[in-house]
Amino acid sequence: MDDVQTLCSLAHELGHAHYDDPPGHYGAHELRADRFAAKLLINPDDYRIIEHTYGPHPARLAHELxxxxxxxxxxxTLHQKAFAS
Incomplete structure (x- = not known):
């Protein structure tokens, strides 16, 4: 794994720890951990600036963030209503 994958995986696992999820891969727990990681790692103001600068290209946005x-x-997905223009 590269540094970005490692960071995102650790944030995801922190979500499991935060919610005291049991061992195993349960859909609801995985989604909740994914959301935890996203909220932890992406700042809305940074997102707004980067999207304005580079456009709506997911790979580029992810790289810049x-x-x-x-x-x-x-x-x-969590913020689509807030950023809909």
Whole structure:
């Protein structure tokens, strides 16, 4: 894993620890941990500036924010109403 994948994986696992999830891969727990990671790693103000600068290209946005595309898309799903123009 590269540094970005490691960071995102650790943030995801912190989500499991935060919610005291049991061992195993349960859909609801995985989604909750993904959301935790996205909220932890992406600042709304940074997102707004980077999207304004580079446009709506997920791979570029993720690169500039230092996260995986999966984390970026999870964050976008959580915030789609707030950023709809």
């Amino acid at each position: 230092g996260v995986t595309v999966k984390v970026l898309k999870t964050w976008q």
